[in-house]
Amino acid sequence: MQNLVILAGNVGGTPETRTTQGGTRITHFSLATSRPKRDSNGKILRDDNNHRLEDTEWHRITCFNGVGKTVEQYVDKGMKVMVRGRIHYTRWTDSENIERYGVEIIADEVTFLTRAKSNENSGGGNEPEDDEIPF
Incomplete structure (x- = not known):
């Protein structure tokens, strides 16, 4: 059996990236279907x-390392993308000792369905040229 999710x-909003103390890049963004x-x-x-x-549903998408770096560079609010990945459930206890639950999609691949934003920081030649590019 496999945990597989495909969302388009x-x-x-603009993706947000952070780096863990161990050096892992984690990029989050929301996706409306x-x-x-x-x-x-x-x-x-x-x-x-x-x-x-x-009816619109909002999904929290999490990308790691290379996929996250590409999303951070080229994805922007309003773009249409397709995400292939898996559902990940979390459970934690908050500061008031209340048990909380969450769900996110861990993205293995993000495909651009509209043009990517231009990357002003690139030295040229690194921008995607096609409308649909899997990462």
Whole structure:
């Protein structure tokens, strides 16, 4: 059996990167996915302007090392990306001794579905040239 997740959506904000004391780079970003709202008969609901109504879900995406570095350099808010990875559940006790739970997607691959942001810090030639580039 395998824990495999594939999500395609819009990046919700600029990715944030930190480095652990051991030197591991960890990059986080949020990803919004949407699906149409349906009535009890399965028909897609529409608003007064005939636009499809949608339910949006937010996912916390975590990338390590090389994938994280690429995401940090080229991904920006609003971009469309596809993430392939696995679900990771966490449990901890907060400062008030309350047990908390969380879920995140550990990304093995991030594919750009729209153009990557330009990287002003690169010396040129390092920017992706294609619309869809897996990392």
